[in-house]
Amino acid sequence: MQNLARQVLKQDIRAIARSISLIENETDITQKEVLIDTLHPHCGNAIVWGITGPPGAGKSCLLDRFIEHLRQDNKTVAVIAVDPSSPFSGGALLGDRLRMQKHATDDSVFIRSMASRGHLGGVAGATADAIKIFDAAGFNYVIIETIGVGQTEIEVMELSDIVLLVLVPGLGDEIQALKAGVMEIGDIFIINKKDLDGADRLKSEVEYVLSLKDSTESDSKHPICMTSATQNDGIGNALSQINSYFAGLRDDGRLAQKRKERIEKELKHIATTKIMASANRFLNIDQRLNGWVEEVFQKKVSPYKLLNKKIGDFLQEINWQ
Amino acid sequence: MMKKIRILIAKPGLDGHDRGAKYVARALKDAGYEVIYTGIRQTPDAIVKTAIQEDVDFIGLSLLSGAHNELFPKVVELLKSKNADDIIVFGGGVIPESDIPGLKENGIRAVFTPGTPIKDIIAYIESAK
Numbered sequence: 001m002q003n004l005a006r007q008v009l010k011q012d013i014r015a016i017a018r019s020i021s022l023i024e025n026e027t028d029i030t031q032k033e034v035l036i037d038t039l040h041p042h043c044g045n046a047i048v049w050g051i052t053g054p055p056g057a058g059k060s061c062l063l064d065r066f067i068e069h070l071r072q073d074n075k076t077v078a079v080i081a082v083d084p085s086s087p088f089s090g091g092a093l094l095g096d097r098l099r100m101q102k103h104a105t106d107d108s109v110f111i112r113s114m115a116s117r118g119h120l121g122g123v124a125g126a127t128a129d130a131i132k133i134f135d136a137a138g139f140n141y142v143i144i145e146t147i148g149v150g151q152t153e154i155e156v157m158e159l160s161d162i163v164l165l166v167l168v169p170g171l172g173d174e175i176q177a178l179k180a181g182v183m184e185i186g187d188i189f190i191i192n193k194k195d196l197d198g199a200d201r202l203k204s205e206v207e208y209v210l211s212l213k214d215s216t217e218s219d220s221k222h223p224i225c226m227t228s229a230t231q232n233d234g235i236g237n238a239l240s241q242i243n244s245y246f247a248g249l250r251d252d253g254r255l256a257q258k259r260k261e262r263i264e265k266e267l268k269h270i271a272t273t274k275i276m277a278s279a280n281r282f283l284n285i286d287q288r289l290n291g292w293v294e295e296v297f298q299k300k301v302s303p304y305k306l307l308n309k310k311i312g313d314f315l316q317e318i319n320w321q
Numbered sequence: 322m323m324k325k326i327r328i329l330i331a332k333p334g335l336d337g338h339d340r341g342a343k344y345v346a347r348a349l350k351d352a353g354y355e356v357i358y359t360g361i362r363q364t365p366d367a368i369v370k371t372a373i374q375e376d377v378d379f380i381g382l383s384l385l386s387g388a389h390n391e392l393f394p395k396v397v398e399l400l401k402s403k404n405a406d407d408i409i410v411f412g413g414g415v416i417p418e419s420d421i422p423g424l425k426e427n428g429i430r431a432v433f434t435p436g437t438p439i440k441d442i443i444a445y446i447e448s449a450k
Contacts, residue, residue, distance in 0.1 A: 101360060
């Protein structure tokens, strides 16, 4: 595994690809943990963007244009494009890279399609660790393209330095934009398909909603950019807005703060998962569940009483204060 | 978690007839595989680089223009040159029966011609994975 990590650090394409499969498949947890821990000291140099927005907003096409511009600046780019897995078959049709396929032969662009595999939140369970692999491998930019989102798929916020929220005209009025959820996580708002009717109106609605929000916030204003990805219009401007917003984050310490919050979430997540796993092992929850279901169903016991007792017994047994 | 089989469905060459490729991609998704679809007019180089980045187990090539004898073996050859010939290549499309033995000699492990029931393709993947 040390060997695989070494190859990742040398930017070996196959090693990077296989590392991502390793964390996706979780066939060997120890291997995965050693890999991530070995790469950890080499992380933190990449700029991580999240691109999110409703299905069909043009996320992949925009990303294709951004890659074009970033490559002109000689930046290396890794993309993690997430699409949903079928809840019925478990299969997935991963089609985001179709829009970016002109970069397929560019060795400085690495595009990886990722199925959500049942994970909610707009990304996959393996996305966070995949970012680390690309970061450690030295990519200048790591860009996560989420599943086409509705209102609450906001996990990308916890993974990226900057969230680009892509909106298009015709999806509703300003009340939609006032609601909690995805509208709150955008750092940069990109109104794509700006040639369509209603794009200017959408821009003023977003400005209006942000003005209600920005008056109560001390941090910098959220830029709103107008683009047409298919016509390659407004991309350069959007990119320079993104770059200066990022520079602002970095210079006033908010970037470090964000990244610490990311680590906090990650540690909590690992702790919860591991504690759950060992508690499961001790309590044999899976095996005992059927019996418990029967007792609760027949009203012999109520759910909280049952589990408080079982967990109490368990904690006493292992002598946990 | 179980290892998921990943399959790249790609169309090399210049024909734009992608209905077959899309049908197979969709059917393989419904069979529980993770399918990456790249669209039409891909060069063998782009297909091989995509397959390696996506760490796929199989590449399914679809071609209806008649260039299969050139392009299918080219994909296999490029995979070999990148030490990635553990990726299994199969093909489909309008391919004359008489060309199939030659393709198989050149490393195309299975060829599915028009009218093949999708269950035959799935059975092949299950036996070869």
